[in-house]
Amino acid sequence: MDEPSLLNKMMLNLRSTCKYYTGYPKDLGPPKVLHFTSEREFVQLLHQGHPVVVAFTIKCNLTKRLDKVLEEAAAEFDPHVKFLRVECPKYPGFCITRQKTEYPFIEIFHNPEQAANEGKGVDPNITKYAVRVLPFHFDVSVYGFREFFKRHGIKSSDPSE
Numbered sequence: 001m002d003e004p005s006l007l008n009k010m011m012l013n014l015r016s017t018c019k020y021y022t023g024y025p026k027d028l029g030p031p032k033v034l035h036f037t038s039e040r041e042f043v044q045l046l047h048q049g050h051p052v053v054v055a056f057t058i059k060c061n062l063t064k065r066l067d068k069v070l071e072e073a074a075a076e077f078d079p080h081v082k083f084l085r086v087e088c089p090k091y092p093g094f095c096i097t098r099q100k101t102e103y104p105f106i107e108i109f110h111n112p113e114q115a116a117n118e119g120k121g122v123d124p125n126i127t128k129y130a131v132r133v134l135p136f137h138f139d140v141s142v143y144g145f146r147e148f149f150k151r152h153g154i155k156s157s158d159p160s161e
Contacts, residue, residue, distance in 0.1 A: 032074035033067070036086040039094060045082055046131060051110035051154050052082045053136070053145070056095050058103045059087075066104055066140060073142045077156050081149070106136035110154060 004012070036042060036054075045052055055070055057063045067085070074083040088095035088103060098107065111132045134152060138144035149156040 029075060031071060032078045033070045033083045033085050036084055036091055036094065042084070042094075045084065046109060048082070050080060050082050051108055051149075051156070052084055053106060053108050054084045054086060055104055055106050056086050056088055056098060056100065058089060060103075063104055069140050069142070073145045076142055077145065077149075081145075081154070081156050106140070108134045108136055108148070108152075108154070110134075 034045070042052075053070075053073070055066060057066065070083050070085065074081075077083075086094060098105075109131050134148075136144075136148060138148045146156065148154075
């Protein structure tokens, strides 16, 4: 019985070749999902020019699964897409501005552009930016993120890959 059964051979082949198989634990390396600490750091992250996937979460069982998916996706799309997790009970002001009542939810922020300064008495030291925000309504998986990026034309990898 030294030789693996046909089923075991098939499973080993599936694990080694299938890009979308998620049932097998993967070595993802160090964590790549960033944790929200301040709006200033969030704005600095946006100005790096990469799309930022933001997961607005609270502590619940759904969040545990979401954390695993975010880690897998961050490992695959790094450094072209950044992933950020916001714990809404810790930072309610940032979460309330999104005007959502159901948690967790995901939004993608990208393409920051300088907005026109309008109105009287505008402080010349303040620069305003407009950011495109897309709600994420796809399957919460690495495959779902990949399809979302394709559909919306967001560069998520090198063109040479």
